[in-house]
Amino acid sequence: MKKLLIITLLAVFTVLVNAQExxxxxxxxxxxxxxxxxxxxxxxxxxxxxxYTTKRSRK
Structure with missing residues (x-):
């Protein structure tokens, strides 16, 4: 039961981190x-x- 809870929390945390700007x-x-x-x-x-300032693109 603890493993399921930990995996669920880890998945939620991962989604939240990836959803940031x-x-x-x-x-x-x-x-x-x-x-x-x-x-x-x-x-x-x-x-x-x-x-002078120029715009550069990220790679």
Whole structure:
């Protein structure tokens, strides 16, 4: 009886985890126009005139 209960709870937990929202298929990538290196979002906010953002797709 315990095994049946554990299997049922495990199945319910699995369904709940899979039902959560999936990640989007794209994300933003930021690059410095001066240096050419990739920068973080916070660095982009500090100097928006010298950085640009492109959309990338997830694989």
């Amino acid at each position: 999936k990640k989007s298929k794209t994300y933003n990538q930021h690059r410095s126009a001066k240096t050419g290196r990739y920068v973080t979002k916070s660095e982009t906010k500090k100097s928006p005139s010298t950085t």
